[in-house]
Amino acid sequence: MVPLAESLAVNVLDAGSLLSAFGALGVAVVLFAETGLLVGFFLPGDSLLFTAGLLCVNGSRGTAHLSLPQVLVAAVAGALAGAQVGFWIGRRGGRALLARSRATRLREGAARAEELLTRYGHAKAIVLARFVPVVRTVLNPLAGALGVPAKVFLLWQTVGGVVWTAGLVLAGYALGSSIPGVDRYLLPLVAVVVIVSLIPLALELRRARARGRTAGGDVP
Numbered sequence: 001m002v003p004l005a006e007s008l009a010v011n012v013l014d015a016g017s018l019l020s021a022f023g024a025l026g027v028a029v030v031l032f033a034e035t036g037l038l039v040g041f042f043l044p045g046d047s048l049l050f051t052a053g054l055l056c057v058n059g060s061r062g063t064a065h066l067s068l069p070q071v072l073v074a075a076v077a078g079a080l081a082g083a084q085v086g087f088w089i090g091r092r093g094g095r096a097l098l099a100r101s102r103a104t105r106l107r108e109g110a111a112r113a114e115e116l117l118t119r120y121g122h123a124k125a126i127v128l129a130r131f132v133p134v135v136r137t138v139l140n141p142l143a144g145a146l147g148v149p150a151k152v153f154l155l156w157q158t159v160g161g162v163v164w165t166a167g168l169v170l171a172g173y174a175l176g177s178s179i180p181g182v183d184r185y186l187l188p189l190v191a192v193v194v195i196v197s198l199i200p201l202a203l204e205l206r207r208a209r210a211r212g213r214t215a216g217g218d219v220p
Contacts, residue, residue, distance in 0.1 A: 018030060018044075018048060019048070019051060019052055019055060019066065023066060023070075024052070024066060024067065024070040024071045024073075024074040025074065026048075027048060027049070027052050027071055027074045027075050027078060028074035028075070028077055028078035029078065030043050030044075030045065030048055030078070031045055031048070031049075031075060031078035031079045031082055031165070032078040032079075032081055032082035032085070033082065034082065034136070034137055035078075035079055035082035035083045035086060035136055035137060035140060035161075036081065036082030036083060036084070036085035036086040036089075036140065037082070037085070037086070037089075037137075038086075038089075038137060038138065038141065045133065045136070046133065046168060049075055049164075049165055049168035049169050049172070050168045050169070050171060050172040051172060052066060052071045052075070052169055052172065053068070053071065053168065053169035053170060053171060053172025053173040053174075053175075053176070054172035054173065054175065054176040055172075055176070056068040056071055056169075056172075056173050056176070057173060057176035057177050068169070068173055071169055072165070072166060072169055072170075075165035075166070075169055076161060076162055076165050076166065079130075079161040079164065079165050080157065080158060080161045080162075082140075083140045083157040083161060084140075084154070084157070085140075086137070086140030086141045086144070087140050087141065087143055087144040087148075087150070087153055087157070088144065089140075089141045089144065090140065090141030090142060090143060090144025090145040090146075091144040091145070092144075093145075108134070110138045110142060112132070112134075112135050113125075113129060113135045113138045113139035113142045114142060114146075116128060116129060116135065116139065117139070117142065117143065117146060117148070122143070122148050122149075122152050122153070122156065123152070123155075123156045125139065126139065126143065126148075126153065126156040126157050126160055127156055127159055127160035127163070128160075129160070130157075130160040130161060130163070130164035131164060140157070
């Protein structure tokens with residue numbers, strides 16, 4: 001059990017602090033909150049996954065050694081369960097909750113999530129949203145509110161959730177295994193991870209604009 005004083009001192013915005021206090025359980029709880037509860041949009045999902053993988057390597061500094069299998073199971077379970085809860089919330093009034101929110105980032109994320117669903121279709125949007133902070137929080141309830149079929153959502157949120165969580169954890173683990181002492185440069189590494197996580201969406205937007213220009217040029 002985590003000592004009360006230590007748990008109260010945890011910085012929820014800092015991946016290292018969360019992992020030091022709660023270990024693999026913290027990964028599951030944070031990903032559940034970030035992907036399932038609208039109040040969790042500010043949580044550090046990408047950096048948490050990458051840092052957890054890095055700290056699964058023997059000799060990493062800052063926390064007790066984490067177990068790679070435990071981290072992978074916790075990450076996948078938290079992300080998948082959270083997305084399903086978010087979808088369920090959306091079916092029972094997700095739009096009303098978003099409309100009442102005063103958080104500007106949440107409203108902007110909702111607009112981007114709706115644009116993804118409209119432009120790319122259910123499957124691609126659900127998978128891509130996993131890699132975009134804030135959007136991955138609001139797309140799940142928005143998908144429920146917009147009537148995305150439950151089976152379609154379950155299939156593609158599972159695909160996206162497994163690729164996102166396992167990919168980032170294993171990337172951190174591989175880097176930590178190949179470069180001794182790399183955890184000393186955790187902050188710049190996390191920044192790189194966040195930037196790289198936005199690449200799939202950026203490529204899709206670029207392709208969509210190119211298709212739009214081509215279609216516009218064909219119109220007499």
